[in-house]
Amino acid sequence: MNEDYYDLLGVSREASTDEIKKAYRKLARTLHPDVNPDPEAAEKFKRVSQAYETLANTDKRRQYDMGGGPGMGGFPGGGGAGFDFNDIFDMFAGASGMRGRSQGPVPRQRRGGDVLRRVRIELRDVVFGTEEQVTFRTAELCERCEGSCCEPGTSPTRCTACSGSGHVQRVAQSLLGQMVTMAPCPTCDGHGDVIEQPCTGCSGHGRRAAERTVTVRIPSGVENGTRIQLRGEGETGEAGGPSGDLFVELSVTDHDVFDRDGDDLVTTVAVPMTTAALGATIPLETFDGTQELDVRPGAQPGEEITLKGLGVTPLRRERRGDIRVVLDVDVPTSLSDEERELLEQFAALRGDETTRRSTSHGGPFRKLRDRLRDL
Ligand SMILES: [Zn+2]
Ligand SMILES: [Zn+2]
Numbered sequence: 001m002n003e004d005y006y007d008l009l010g011v012s013r014e015a016s017t018d019e020i021k022k023a024y025r026k027l028a029r030t031l032h033p034d035v036n037p038d039p040e041a042a043e044k045f046k047r048v049s050q051a052y053e054t055l056a057n058t059d060k061r062r063q064y065d066m067g068g069g070p071g072m073g074g075f076p077g078g079g080g081a082g083f084d085f086n087d088i089f090d091m092f093a094g095a096s097g098m099r100g101r102s103q104g105p106v107p108r109q110r111r112g113g114d115v116l117r118r119v120r121i122e123l124r125d126v127v128f129g130t131e132e133q134v135t136f137r138t139a140e141l142c143e144r145c146e147g148s149c150c151e152p153g154t155s156p157t158r159c160t161a162c163s164g165s166g167h168v169q170r171v172a173q174s175l176l177g178q179m180v181t182m183a184p185c186p187t188c189d190g191h192g193d194v195i196e197q198p199c200t201g202c203s204g205h206g207r208r209a210a211e212r213t214v215t216v217r218i219p220s221g222v223e224n225g226t227r228i229q230l231r232g233e234g235e236t237g238e239a240g241g242p243s244g245d246l247f248v249e250l251s252v253t254d255h256d257v258f259d260r261d262g263d264d265l266v267t268t269v270a271v272p273m274t275t276a277a278l279g280a281t282i283p284l285e286t287f288d289g290t291q292e293l294d295v296r297p298g299a300q301p302g303e304e305i306t307l308k309g310l311g312v313t314p315l316r317r318e319r320r321g322d323i324r325v326v327l328d329v330d331v332p333t334s335l336s337d338e339e340r341e342l343l344e345q346f347a348a349l350r351g352d353e354t355t356r357r358s359t360s361h362g363g364p365f366r367k368l369r370d371r372l373r374d375l
Contacts, residue, residue, distance in 0.1 A: 005051035005064060013065075017056055024052040034171040034180065105166030105192025106184070108149065112139060112207075112235030112244040119248050121218060123255040127265075127287045127312050129220035133213050134248055139235045140210040144201030147240025151197040159194050161187035206239040216248050221263070221315035224252040257285070263312045263321025270328040271295055286310050286323055293325060301329040 006013050009023045030036060031045035054060045117134050124130075141147050150156060158164040162185035172179045184190030198204025214233050222228075227249045234244030258265040269284065279297030283290050288310050295305070304324050311321025335343065346352075 003047065003051075005055055008048055008051040009055065011055075015055075017058075020052065020055045024048065024056070029178075032169075032171075034169050035178070105164065105188075106190040108191050108206075108239035109241035110238040111242045112237040114244040114247060115234040116247045116249060118251055119216070119218075120251050120253055121222075122253055123258060123260065123265075124287050125218060126222055126252055126260065127220060129313070130218045132216050132218055132248075134216050134246070135211060135213040137209060138212050139207040140212060141236045141240070142199060142202035142206055142208050145199035145206060147206040147236075149199055149202070149204045149206040149239050150195050151199050154195075154197045156191075156193035156195050159185060159188035159192055161185055162192065164192040166190040166192040206241075207236045214246060218248075218250065219315055220313035222250050222252075224250065226250045258323070260312060261324070263314050265311045265321065265323045266326065267323070268326045268328050269293065270330045271299070272330050273332065276301070276327065276329045284323075284325065291323075295327065299327055299329075301327060303327045 006015070009015075009020060009027065011019055011023045015023070027048050028045065031041045031048060033042045033045060036042070036045075054064050115136055115138060117136055119132050119134060121130060121132065145152060148155070159166075162168050166185055166188065167182045167190065168185045170181050170183060172181075185192070188194050195204055199206070202208045214230065216228060216230065218228065227247050230246040230248065232243045233246035236243050252260075258267050260266075265286075267284075269282070271280070271282065275282070275295060276299045277297065279299065280295050282293050282295060284293040284307070286307065291307055291310065293305060293307070304326055307323040307325065309320045310323040313320045332339070
């Protein structure tokens with residue numbers, strides 16, 4: 001087996017890479033198993049191919065010239081650096097359409113799919129952050145074979161139909177000469193090896209359907225539509241391949257009382273006309289319990305009262321936003337006789353006669369309130 005690679009290819013030790021390619025191509029045309037059924041030719045083709053693989057690669061050739069032997073990785077499918085399996089077939093077949101096709105066997109391992117789940121959270125969860133359990137149907141690693149796809153104690157065997165290359169070549173005569181095409185090996189589906197005893201736990205897929213529950217930490221300050229990516233928490237890959245990711249898309253339920261404005265929470269509180277005029281302390285339910293809202297005497301509709309530090313905790317900052325309360329003033333829409341009398345006295349005291357309207361609902365307060373309501 002220790003034939004000289006240069007002798008095998010019939011080239012001089014000074015031959016250029018081009019000359020080596022040409023020599024190999026010439027030999028391949030007569031020795032390739034698809035062309036020449038003689039087993040001896042097939043054997044020689046293997047040796048010639050190995051010689052070519054070494055000499056066509058600058059690094060490997062230097063190593064060989066220095067007496068380092070043929071280097072690592074034999075032909076075919078060794079994946080030797082710089083050796084493009086397709087090159088050979090392009091050389092024989094001209095434009096056979098095989099360019100760009102990956103060389104060598106196709107690995108069984110495949111990355112698992114990503115999983116997207118939508119999770120509804122409350123505004124309270126945005127304020128403080130929370131944890132949610134997300135449950136979904138997915139694929140999990142088969143425990144029986146640990147992703148190898150084989151029955152425990154067995155392993156894949158090299159495919160004899162393609163000698164482990166994962167490809168088979170088809171040669172056809174055409175007007176332009178010999179056409180060689182390469183196709184995935186039908187015996188091993190291009191994997192280069194065959195699983196003779198598939199795992200009974202997963203029918204040889206290395207994974208199986210399962211329901212999984214993942215705890216998702218949801219930080220404070222997230223937005224409606226925020227996607228949280230959990231690497232590797234998606235579908236388990238095929239044949240022990242890497243897992244996909246889990247994406248959790250958040251949907252924040254509208255709150256009855258508070259709207260979010262950046263890190264602030266905004267709400268409108270309606271106080272009676274008299275409260276606005278006289279001032280009062282009124283209770284306000286917040287996410288931090290009941291707080292006291294100080295309405296100053298003479299407070300105006302649309303006025304804002306701020307409760308510091310009771311808003312949303314931002315994603316990366318410590319300081320919380322505020323609660324901003326917009327005051328609305330309720331003007332009574334119907335008055336008892338006694339109330340009317342008192343209000344008329346009040347108006348008279350203040351000299352407000354000119355702005356008084358009889359029983360119409362179109363007074364200035366009402367208009368203002370409508371405007372506030374539309375905000
Ligand atoms: Zn299994
Ligand atoms: Zn095969």
